Amino acid sequence: MSTVAITGAARGIGEAIARALAARGHTLLLGDLDDSVVELAASLGGVGSVLDVTDQASYEAWLALVPQVDVLVNNAGVMWVGPFDEEPTAVAERQFAVNVHGVVRGTRLVLPAMRARRSGLIVTVASAASVLAPAGEATYAATKHAVHGWMTAVRQELVGSGVELALVMPTVVETELAAGTSSGGVPRLSPEDVATAVVAVLDKPRFETFVPARVSVLLRLLSLLPQGGKDAMYRRLVPDQVRSADPAARAAYEARRLGQEAVSRTAGCQPRSSASRGVPRS
Ligand SMILES: NC(=O)c1ccc[n+]([C@@H]2O[C@H](COP(=O)([O-])OP(=O)(O)OC[C@H]3O[C@@H](n4cnc5c(N)ncnc54)[C@H](O)[C@@H]3O)[C@@H](O)[C@H]2O)c1
Numbered sequence: 001m002s003t004v005a006i007t008g009a010a011r012g013i014g015e016a017i018a019r020a021l022a023a024r025g026h027t028l029l030l031g032d033l034d035d036s037v038v039e040l041a042a043s044l045g046g047v048g049s050v051l052d053v054t055d056q057a058s059y060e061a062w063l064a065l066v067p068q069v070d071v072l073v074n075n076a077g078v079m080w081v082g083p084f085d086e087e088p089t090a091v092a093e094r095q096f097a098v099n100v101h102g103v104v105r106g107t108r109l110v111l112p113a114m115r116a117r118r119s120g121l122i123v124t125v126a127s128a129a130s131v132l133a134p135a136g137e138a139t140y141a142a143t144k145h146a147v148h149g150w151m152t153a154v155r156q157e158l159v160g161s162g163v164e165l166a167l168v169m170p171t172v173v174e175t176e177l178a179a180g181t182s183s184g185g186v187p188r189l190s191p192e193d194v195a196t197a198v199v200a201v202l203d204k205p206r207f208e209t210f211v212p213a214r215v216s217v218l219l220r221l222l223s224l225l226p227q228g229g230k231d232a233m234y235r236r237l238v239p240d241q242v243r244s245a246d247p248a249a250r251a252a253y254e255a256r257r258l259g260q261e262a263v264s265r266t267a268g269c270q271p272r273s274s275a276s277r278g279v280p281r282s
Contacts, residue, residue: 003027008076010034012175016191053102074103074124084138092139099143118162128171136241170211180249184239
């Protein structure tokens with residue numbers, strides 16, 4: 001069994017991955033900004049500590065808690081939702097710091113030892129927004145596209161090294177991060193659905209896994225369509241968070257993860273459109 005390090009493991013998808021891997025006998029190193037991760041790790045027989053993936057010293061100290069990391073799961077992430085021109089610059093930069101530079105930092109830190117051992121797996125929880133780009137998630141989608149591009153290049157560099165990279169790309173999942181958002185024409189996933197996909201990747205590594213798998217069919221279809229057809233497909237299946245998300249329902253999450261500045265535009269607001277009220281929300 002392997003030692004698996006999971007970032008952003010205190011709740012949501014990270015917690016579900018931790019529980020699924022503990023049940024399969026893996027040894028866990030869990031990290032999160034939230035110190036509840038310490039108790040969670042102890043309850044699963046692993047080690048946990050506060051981790052800020054945007055801080056090099058914090059990341060190094062966290063990794064030093066175990067003798068070896070066989071699998072790194074880059075899971076920590078943050079999301080702001082709203083019209084691109086209302087997004088404060090600091091909020092956009094924070095998303096890049098966590099979602100992109102946090103992933104790059106962790107990968108660079110664990111890679112030398114994995115390369116030396118000629119074995120290891122780095123799983124990144126990216127997003128369907130790595131390949132699609134919902135309105136109202138411009139910066140978030142940019143960060144997830146960036147991670148996809150970065151991993152695609154690094155994977156080429158690692159061919160023959162014994163180290164595998166994997167991207168797990170879910171649609172909307174029922175967690176705090178997705179509070180008040182729409183899932184468009186696709187049913188919401190549970191964090192356990194994503195954990196099941198991560199377990200499958202540990203059993204049999206593959207570079208790209210969409211959750212649900214049929215997203216890859218949609219992508220193939222989109223690539224064949226002219227722009228008008230793509231636009232029609234987007235309207236049917238990809239959520240428009242400018243029209244549909246509920247800023248009031250997101251306020252607590254955005255204040256906690258992205259600072260009060262992230263919500264000053266939204267506090268007390270109602271959803272921008274009532275036309276989309278039939279769309280499922282968290
Ligand atoms: N929820 C969705 O709809 C969805 C869909 C696709 C992909 N994802 C991705 O899944 C991953 C997990 O998201 P989630 O939905 O479980 O969110 P969540 O908010 O429920 O959990 C994310 C965890 O990451 C932690 N975190 C945030 N910044 C951190 C930092 N700097 N250092 C360490 N930990 C930090 C938070 O404290 C939190 O516990 C993210 O990368 C997210 O982008 C989520």
